[in-house]
Amino acid sequence: MTNYETLKIGILSDPTTSNWLKDAVAKLDKRDPCDVIADIEMLNFLSNVRLQDLGIGAGAKISLSAIQERIFPGTPLLGHST
Known part of the structure; x- marks a missing residue:
């Protein structure tokens, strides 16, 4: 599974994510x-x-690392080597 797919599933399954x-x-x-990206900007x-x-x-x-930690506790930061 790619990082994108993993994050997408995590965001969609997180009960704190807004509808x-x-x-x-x-x-x-x-x-x-x-x-x-243009729309987000x-x-x-x-x-x-x-x-x-x-x-x-x-x-x-917004701390993206804090969001990642909430959704995927204890995992290394995506895009960073361990």
């Missing part, structure tokens, strides 16, 4: 990965502008 994200992840295989930009407008500030950071 919105589960729906988006379930549709990934039908989209061009480059188009997905636009959503990130739009969300940061929304945060600024709310006075919260832009640049909220």
Whole structure:
């Protein structure tokens, strides 16, 4: 199983994953990965502008390693050699 498939299954089976994200992840295989990245970057930009407008500030950071640890506890970070 590839890293992508393993992560996808983990995200879809994680009860803390929002239904919105589960729906988006379930549709990934039908989209061009480059188009997905472009859309994600636009959503990130739009969300940061929304945060600024709310006075919260832009640049909220999400720890991908913390998310991975929650879904796959005790596993080495994907993309890093052990």
